[in-house]
Amino acid sequence: MSACLIGFGQGVLFPLLILKALDRAGPYQGDRAVAITSSCIFIGQFLSPIVLDGIGGISSNPSIRFQYGVLAIFILITVTITMIILLKHSHQLSNRISGTT
Numbered sequence: 001m002s003a004c005l006i007g008f009g010q011g012v013l014f015p016l017l018i019l020k021a022l023d024r025a026g027p028y029q030g031d032r033a034v035a036i037t038s039s040c041i042f043i044g045q046f047l048s049p050i051v052l053d054g055i056g057g058i059s060s061n062p063s064i065r066f067q068y069g070v071l072a073i074f075i076l077i078t079v080t081i082t083m084i085i086l087l088k089h090s091h092q093l094s095n096r097i098s099g100t101t
Contacts, residue, residue, distance in 0.1 A: 017041070018038075021033040052064075
């Protein structure tokens with residue numbers, strides 16, 4: 001069941017990432033945007049087990065549950081920092097808009 005959910009998540013996420021990259025790329029840079037995005041995805045898939053094994057080796061805890069727990073903490077920290085930055089940016093943008101009108 002979990003393999004199906006992971007496959008479904010990747011099937012939804014990959015096209016979404018490609019579309020977002022294409023939206024930000026110029027009209028003649030689409031192929032380059034898709035190539036860079038795909039390369040980064042595959043590099044992440046390659047490095048994931050290496051990084052997780054490194055985390056297990058450094059902590060002397062080879063349990064996969066521990067490794068994914070550490071990964072979840074880092075993702076939570078990253079999402080929190082990203083949300084703070086986005087909220088700060090939207091607040092500055094709304095101040096600019098209200099200040100100019």
